Amino acid sequence: MFTIQEDRELLAHGAVSGQRKYPRWPEGGRLLRWREIVAGLLLLILFGLPWLEIEGHPLFLFNVLERQFIFFGVPFWPQDFHLVALGLLAFIVFIIVFTVAFGRLWCGWACPQTIFMEMVFRRIEQWIEGDFKAQQRLTAAPWTAEKIRKRVLKHGLFFLIAFAISNTFLAYVIGKDELIQIQTDNPANHLGGLAALLIFTLIFYFVFARLREIVCVVICPYGRLQGVLLDKKSIVVAYDYVRGEPRGKLRKQSAEVKGDCVDCSLCVQVCPTGIDIRKGTQLECINCTACIDACDGVMDKINKPQGLIRYASQEGIEQGKKFQFTGRLKAYTLVLILLLGGLGYLLLTRKAIETTVLRASGLTFQKQADGQISNLYTVEVLNKTFKPVALEFKVKNPGFSLQYVGQPLQTAQPGTFTKSSFFLLTPAKGIQENKTPLTIEVRANGQLMQEVKTNFMGPVL
Template sequence: MIDADESFRIHLPNQQADGGRKWLYPRATSGRFTRWRTWVAWVLLACLFAGPFVWVDGHPLFLFNVIERRFVVFGVPFWPQDFYLVAIGLITFVVFIALFTVVFGRVWCGWACPQTIFMEMVFRKIETLIEGDHNAKRRLDAGPWTTEKVAKKTAKHGVFFLISFLISNTFLAYLIGRDQLVAIITDNPAQHLGGLASMLVFTGVFYLVFARLREIVCTTICPYGRLQGVMLDKNSLVVAYDYLRGEPRGKRVKNEELKIKSENHFSLLIFNSPKGDCVDCKLCVQVCPTGIDIRNGIQLECINCTACMDACDEVMDKISRPRGLIRIDSQNGIEQRRPFRLTGRIVAYSAVLLGLLGLMGFLLISRPAADVTVLRAPGQLYQRGPGQTVSNLYSVEIINKTYQSMSLTIKPERTDARLRFVQPLYSLPPGSLTKALFFIDLPERAIHASSTPVTLHITANGEPVSDVKTTFLGPTD
């Protein structure tokens, strides 16, 4: 038989005794942390919805067009040839997440994750506005299907679908760009069946997440939530219950006395029995969006949203006890009253992160304005030309990574080499890929091997871009 206090270890907080899902009805909170979290959420929501529609100098601020392999981050365009920057950037992000979790626990989930922001600050508030507070929603779901219930459920899910549609349009704008999204919305739908299908798929996914899955995303689906347990240690700052101060818990009674019956039926009165500060009101459980009891200790389902801290602080104010029974602290801070301090693990993560940031910054600053690839034309050998010259045909691909037109110059390092373009290479359009063919001519007397190395100096708008090395094939007899 499992002790009731230990049952949380084998049962999910949203699981019923028969294994079915237990629907959660979190109670609304108020307080300083709720106010701060609300302000943070609205700022992040504004940035999220404005991101794909903010353009600077005629170019998007953000674009992640996987299909066309076009990426723009803070107005800087990136191409598939810059994939090494993406790889280093992802490694840097992973190290940052690890460091952030080691220090602050899962605070990202409760304060900045789009799933939590949309669920708690948008969908949950709309649900409360239509169906009422947590008790009213519980009664409505448990009651029969009346006209009022049908009307409220229809209105709620209709609004949920519209907001999901708006979110899907925003995310689609990040992927295909503002102009293409506007074209899908304004043009004949038959001309954009693929875009409309993507929009509806995104809408369905978001609606499912916020109308049905909800906390399951945080507790089961999200990989970060599953990994945080191996990243935390006793020095990590998390939302924690001070059990040394709170236990033994129990309701407070004026002129409290405890009566204990002895074996011979005599009674012993103990006045003012000592109790902890926790009055066992269970408000911390009622306000939790994932349904856990924070008094059971650090748990995977806790997203550090600080809702339980506001609820507990209100109770502490009413019983004239200091705030902070539930607070942001480490396990060592609770048990040993030790303040937060840097550990070797934090220093190591920080050093690696600073190194990666330095490398990333150097690569971004030194990234050339143009990426040039020169290859010998496949299947082509040398050709003899007039004046005892030998020619090789080459193909060149130039990516203009800037938003300005660019004039490119290719000059061989050898003074006896001559370069001839099949078609003149004029100005390179901004943000474009240009291909061209050219010949390199060398005097036959200068060729002493079947393969002669040739270096080409590449300049863009008069500034050096790179030196490209290739080979020149020629006769050896």
């Protein structure tokens, strides 16, 4: 804690005015160690995934500009937009289900903003400027050579890390090969890509160097969902006021009955958003568990059981109830299962080759010189794979033959639309109705991929 004189000096310089948070680091906390392990794994995955490939193609790609997406090596094209939309809807419902059950757990353990801010940028800040007291003193101090050196070093590292993050996110969008080309080729040939890198770098730098916890408190809408989604049964980071109140300083030989909370304010000092968890669940709480570790450390020192601040529901604190799978949670879960089931079915039945056959508009039928009746069709083939495929079309109905207009459609290149036209012909005497249903088999590399339905127009003799 500060001395009275230090507090007055810092307040006079505006260092603790509430505009900038200087949280104390909860050293040695049990949950902090687990958060560090989780953060390390997630950072490894984030920076490593863009460099992983399957058969020469990215494992993950989110190319919004060219509307191409790759998930676990499987490509998705604009024609698969309904799958992407359904997947996003399922993800939103999953967030709702998870929040109803476990509150803002995502924010504290897996959100990139929290991981980078708490585990990367704030660690660098502590390494260069010292602990939270030293940081406040440095902010309040006049500009000296030492202060300039520390600030230049800190913000220089911040900018380099923001540049690395920007490159990583751009690799997810355009792929690592194009990113490497932008980095190594003549800059004049990639002005657009370099401009994107610089813009994203400045954005990430501004977020982590200036906005910081404001992103979680003001900008991110997820925190405001808590007021709608949380109830008394949701598991959140909570203060056990039943056990902790009335709070007061620990004094020996005191007959006054008090709760376990010794009012040390460590839970407030370690909070990255500066809230007092003892006032209940609040919008600013990101469930980072720093207050849990700090409080557990104090309880150990005064020989009290841990868990004065812990993961618990309001009902659990008031009535001692354990987590329950409520009707509300069951309803949300059912919706999520239905969405995931529908998405899974569509993915399993998704065709690698998508073919569309349409009769030429404005035409009915033609009579050929040899007495056959013909209809003109256009065919479009989308190859959703990464390899060229050999195509073969065959009319399943007996008595019909297929004749291409120009070059036969024999190959579909990867990730492209291939268009062609053909006539279907049949003897006039074989026509039994004005509109004959037909089935055309589409084979790729000799395997049946699709059966396309269409109609054949002709006169009934």
